[in-house]
Amino acid sequence: MSKKENWQKILALACVILGILIALQFRTQKNQGFPLYHNRNDELIRIINNLEKERNQLQFDLKGIRERLKSYEENFTQGKSLTKNLKEEIENLRLQTGLEPLAGPGLVIKLSDSSRKPKINEDPYFFLIHDMDLQVLVNELLAGGAEVISINEQRIINRTSPPYEIKAIGPSTNLEAVLRMPGGFLDSLTPYILNGIKIKIFQTPNTVIPAYKGSLAFRYAKKIGEKK
Amino acid sequence: MLLILGVLAGLLIGMIMPFDLPLVYAKYVSCGFLAALDSVLGAIRAGIEEKFNFLIFVSGFFVNAILAGFITFLGDRLGVDLYFVAVITFGMRIFENLTFIRLDLLSRFFKKEF
Incomplete structure (x- = not known):
């Protein structure tokens, strides 16, 4: 009888290893599912945040442009020269078109x-x-x-x-x-x-x-x- | 009883282990798992037959697992899915041993030979 107890103990040890293997395999199979899936959400959230930032920036730009337009109109009606405004604008456009480092x-x-x-x-x-x-x-x-x-x-x-x-x-x-x-x-x-x-x-x-x-x-x- | 406890303990250890296996090794682990299962069932059968030998069991446990891993590796290198060989061999033996154990349990329960 003691001999029987003995082999069961050794087998129990082997069973522990068996259990570890099962658990590991289970976990790897679970992770395998959609490796891209989890990253995807973060990516989408970032894109949305970026777009919102861009929209705010555009709204801000629009406001600036409208103000400039107003100042042009005012200057024009008052008969002042446009050269100062234009020079500033040319400077700005040179940057945008890539003529300046x-x-x-x-x-x-x-x-x-x-x-x-x-x-x-x-x-x-x-x-x-x-x-x-x-x-x-x-x-x-x-x-x-x-x-x-x-x-x-x-x-x-x-x-x-x-x-x-x-x-x-x-x-x-x-x-x-x-x-x-x-x-x-x-x-x-x-x-x-x-x-x-x-x-x-x-x-x-x-x-x-x-x-x-x-x-x-x-x-x-x-x-x-x-x-x- | 002791055996089930062992499996549960192993499952627990495996679940709380801090690291994950890389996907590349998933095939090897599944082969190793089959080899281990085959060895354990074989040992239970041997124990029932009262032919259990510690050396045979331990050597079988490790050599079979390593051999299965090697065959899988070789198959990967050669572009042949050789790991099916291990899966089929171990699978068949697992069923054979399970059949024997089931018959033994039944004969014990009903107190007659099948």
């Missing part, structure tokens, strides 16, 4: 092609940075609230070669979160990253972005109503 808090992202040679069974496509990646990145940055963006010291412009350095002026933490969100830019680059494409993101308190160097003249677009 700007600085502010932001983000610097460095993308480089993989230094590893693709093996025979690997697709070289996933070893290079493509125009599409940069496009997606720039779009995501704009969606995240970036105000000014440059690629390789060029205010968003085409033809450049790797490594690409993208700079943006905007809310640094927010911008980085946008790039890192599940299903976002970094996620979409996972196969490239596995192949050795390098991405570095720096939050910079004072990002300097150069002025737009290209021509402002349109070659194809013409004002409607203008003939030849």
Whole structure:
């Protein structure tokens, strides 16, 4: 009888291990469900908050514009010169159109092609940075609230070669979160990253972005109503 | 009785364990679980038959679990779902042992051989 007791004790110990395994497996299976689901809500809340902030800002802007319009009208009726107002406005427009270098808090992202040679069974496509990646990145940055963006010291412009350095002026933490969100830019680059494409993101308190160097003249677009 | 207590204790420990297993290992844990279950049921059967041997049980418990893990790993590497081999083998043995234990319990309860 004592022998029987003995084997039951040993078995009980094994049963403890069995129980641990069951519990662990149960927990992993439970977590497996919707890995994106929990992050999703936070993401949506953030988007809503951002949109509300944007709306408030727009309302504020609108108020300012209406006041300016009123002052123009007043000046005009009083016959004063408009030059002072216009000079201020030109200054402001130069900033907006990208003719002035700007600085502010932001983000610097460095993308480089993989230094590893693709093996025979690997697709070289996933070893290079493509125009599409940069496009997606720039779009995501704009969606995240970036105000000014440059690629390789060029205010968003085409033809450049790797490594690409993208700079943006905007809310640094927010911008980085946008790039890192599940299903976002970094996620979409996972196969490239596995192949050795390098991405570095720096939050910079004072990002300097150069002025737009290209021509402002349109070659194809013409004002409607203008003939030849 | 002792056995059920053991399982409950293990469940409790597993539930309050602070860390989660990464998903990658879920397959391995399920294989290990099957191996452990097979060993325990086999041991119960051996105990009923009064053939229980500590060494056989402990070696079987660990070697089977490790072997199952290895087969799963190999299958992952080769791109063949070899872990089904472990699942089917252990599953069949679990049912065999369960049948034996059930028959034994029934014969004890009704005090006659089946």
